[in-house]
Amino acid sequence: MTTLHPDFTLLAHNYVRAEVQDAADFVGDSLELARLATRTETPYLVVAGVDFMAETAAILNPDRTVLHPEPCSSCAMALRLAPTDVLAALAAHPDAAVVAYVNSTATVKAVADICCTSANAVQVVNSLDEDEVIFVPDRNLAAYVAARTEKTIFPVPATGCCPVHQALTVAEIRAARAAYPGAEVMVHPECPPAVQAEADFIGSTSAMIRRVGSTPAATVIVGTELGMIHRLEREAPAKRFVPASPFLICTDMKMITLASVEAAIATRSPVVTVPGRVAGRARAALERMLALPGL
Numbered sequence: 105m106t107t108l109h110p111d112f113t114l115l116a117h118n119y120v121r122a123e124v125q126d127a128a129d130f131v132g133d134s135l136e137l138a139r140l141a142t143r144t145e146t147p148y149l150v151v152a153g154v155d156f157m158a159e160t161a162a163i164l165n166p167d168r169t170v171l172h173p174e175p176c177s178s179c180a181m182a183l184r185l186a187p188t189d190v191l192a193a194l195a196a197h198p199d200a201a202v203v204a205y206v207n208s209t210a211t212v213k214a215v216a217d218i219c220c221t222s223a224n225a226v227q228v229v230n231s232l233d234e235d236e237v238i239f240v241p242d243r244n245l246a247a248y249v250a251a252r253t254e255k256t257i258f259p260v261p262a263t264g265c266c267p268v269h270q271a272l273t274v275a276e277i278r279a280a281r282a283a284y285p286g287a288e289v290m291v292h293p294e295c296p297p298a299v300q301a302e303a304d305f306i307g308s309t310s311a312m313i314r315r316v317g318s319t320p321a322a323t324v325i326v327g328t329e330l331g332m333i334h335r336l337e338r339e340a341p342a343k344r345f346v347p348a349s350p351f352l353i354c355t356d357m358k359m360i361t362l363a364s365v366e367a368a369i370a371t372r373s374p375v376v377t378v379p380g381r382v383a384g385r386a387r388a389a390l391e392r393m394l395a396l397p398g399l
């Protein structure tokens with residue numbers, strides 16, 4: 105339960121503002137928050153993140169009330185894909201399985217066979233019987249997976265990407281390396297493949313946290329959303345963390361403020377609802393992921 109109120113658990117993504125992370129019961133990536141939401145017992149969950157994260161918490165916790173402090177906070181990548189786009193891809197590739205990155209709407213998850221996160225995408229794809237996979241909605245994460253599996257990957261949409269990570273450039277990585285000789289460069293798999301190729305380490309935010317615990321580098325150049333710097337500084341205070349670019353800001357994540365969290369708790373709103381049929385099908389795709397051994 106959060107210190108803000110005993111009836112509420114506050115779940116915060118690694119990309120939200122520092123003061124919201126500091127007030128949260130749990131801070132993590134999408135997979136961690138999805139898991140943690142099912143392990144808490146308060147009647148209310150408050151999700152400090154974008155809307156698909158609040159939807160996911162509501163889908164996995166149908167007997168509890170999930171609040172999203174700022175309903176306008178949406179993932180720009182998720183919004184670019186409709187379930188009809190997935191069905192059209194399935195018509196073109198009828199033997200393929202559909203893997204939906206959790207950064208997708210509930211309606212897209214509802215037409216997927218299984219979900220994945222950036223932390224487990226390769227394992228999820230390799231767990232499938234099908235040789236062909238329609239991977240939605242991030243082409244960069246799809247490329248990361250395709251390089252690490254024997255499966256044939258069809259990214260849908262072909263232009264799908266996170267606008268924050270897509271903006272990171274090879275020139276920025278090289279400039280950061282020149283400015284901080286000896287530093288380790290970590291980037292997220294939502295970054296373009298050319299940027300990934302420049303990095304010393306590619307991984308989800310949870311993988312980055314594990315990595316900073318073992319890297320010998322005293323300085324780490326961080327190629328993901330800037331909120332992660334605060335999380336890493338808490339995890340490894342002896343190290344120096346430098347953003348790979350000043351432009352790695354997800355404004356939707358930053359819409360969640362401590363004031364909006366407090367208002368949500370005070371008013372017990374806005375409540376997140378997902379229509380029953382959509383929620384049931386999306387839950388099946390999420391639970392199939394969560395049930396995989398070792399993830």
Ligand code: SF4
Pocket residue numbers: 119154178179180181182207266267268269329354356357
């Ligand atoms: S950082 Fe990118 S993928 Fe994450 S919520 Fe923002 S727009 Fe979506």
